[in-house]
Amino acid sequence: MRITTYTDYSIRVLMFLALKGDRQSTIQEISESYDISRNHLMKVVQQLGRKGYLAATRGKNGGLLLKRPPESIRVGALVRDMENDLALTECFGSSNRCTITPACCLRGVFAEALAAFFEALDAYTLADILPAERQPELADILHIN
Numbered sequence: 039m040r041i042t043t044y045t046d047y048s049i050r051v052l053m054f055l056a057l058k059g060d061r062q063s064t065i066q067e068i069s070e071s072y073d074i075s076r077n078h079l080m081k082v083v084q085q086l087g088r089k090g091y092l093a094a095t096r097g098k099n100g101g102l103l104l105k106r107p108p109e110s111i112r113v114g115a116l117v118r119d120m121e122n123d124l125a126l127t128e129c130f131g132s133s134n135r136c137t138i139t140p141a142c143c144l145r146g147v148f149a150e151a152l153a154a155f156f157e158a159l160d161a162y163t164l165a166d167i168l169p170a171e172r173q174p175e176l177a178d179i180l181h182i183n
Contacts, residue, residue: 042120047074055092057177071180091104
């Protein structure tokens with residue numbers, strides 16, 4: 039399985055907001071810090087807002103803030119929320135045309151692997167991937183004052 043760039047950016051946005059704490063951030067600020075497309079980030083931020091991960095305030099003094107504490111945001115749940123397609127192989131999809139599906143056991147193996155993948159991700163929160171001892175270095179790399 040490969041995590042899409044969209045989900046990768048989602049994780050990065052939440053990491054950035056967690057590092058900023060109670061100080062608002064802008065899409066432009068996040069885009070420049072990661073050197074990634076502002077337009078692409080706008081779509082990511084919009085979905086993160088709809089899913090309840092962040093709050094966005096419009097206007098001159100507006101910005102983005104985490105809506106929940108980093109300790110309550112599970113990495114596995116975030117990946118599930120942001121990924122459009124978790125089908126590892128054709129036989130997981132509704133348009134399965136594989137001729138061996140009725141006799142094949144591979145789907146079960148892949149389903150077990152996917153479950154293990156998410157079990158591992160569910161063991162971590164946003165706070166876990168931002169340990170206190172690494173936060174100063176990350177903040178410096180991302181130009182967060």
